[in-house]
């Protein structure tokens with residue numbers, strides 16, 4: 001078991017990539033704190049982990065609220081005695097309109113969850129990891145952190161920000177034995193892409209816009225995140241790993 005005796009937090013753990021990763025961590029022996037803004041889906045992830053013989057709890061968290069992120073890490077330390085792994089994964093898409101038509105409220109909503117939330121996750125996770133003399137953080141960016149896509153300015157900007165923020169954190173805390181990396185999924189079959197799937201014109205194009213000519217599955221991201229948090233990635237920090245079926249080559 002690659003994560004035996006480790007304690008992990010997964011934000012957005014009730015959703016596609018978060019749930020798949022929470023289950024993967026648990027299957028490798030980690031105790032998992034599943035966090036999500038939606039209690040029902042978060043509790044369902046915990047149920048699935050418990051049924052497969054793993055150990056998990058649910059903590060409801062809105063990652064855009066500082067008090068929630070502080071309380072999440074505190075609850076993890078209280079229940080499991082510390083924190084080793086943080087998958088900073090919760091994220092949302094934006095209303096797809098031209099840049100000048102994006103309301104400032106919509107900009108703030110998306111950037112608060114996707115970028116400020118990732119910052120606040122690290123702000124509270126890192127001190128907890130320092131108490132354990134090390135740890136591993138993975139922030140969820142996106143293929144769209146590397147390239148533009150029409151009508152997705154707040155999302156693209158937030159995911160680009162996550163890539164740079166990841167480098168900063170890696171640089172500042174490498175000396176404390178805390179590794180910080182980003183995972184950058186391509187098009188993965190989860191709820192976040194439902195609006196694209198429902199568009200009969202767009203989906204046949206978007207779903208094959210990569211070298212492998214197919215969408216990815218959440219488990220394929222979970223495998224990459226598992227590698228990044230495991231000891232097998234002991235010399236990997238500050239990197240942004242594309243898991244996009246070759247989407248950036250396209």
Ligand SMILES: NC(=O)c1ccc[n+]([C@@H]2O[C@H](COP(=O)([O-])OP(=O)(O)OC[C@H]3O[C@@H](n4cnc5c(N)ncnc54)[C@H](O)[C@@H]3O)[C@@H](O)[C@H]2O)c1
Pocket residue numbers: 011012013014015016017018035036037038041061062063064089090091092093113140141142143144184185186187188189190191192193
């Ligand atoms: N699916 C893709 O194609 C794709 C591609 C690139 C990046 N991503 C990123 O992967 C991450 C996970 O998304 P997913 O594909 O699993 O989608 P998803 O919608 O299935 O999961 C997202 C989860 O985050 C939760 N969430 C949303 N806002 C939250 C908040 N404020 N606080 C706490 N939890 C919140 C949702 O309830 C949901 O469970 C996101 O950061 C997303 O941007 C996804």
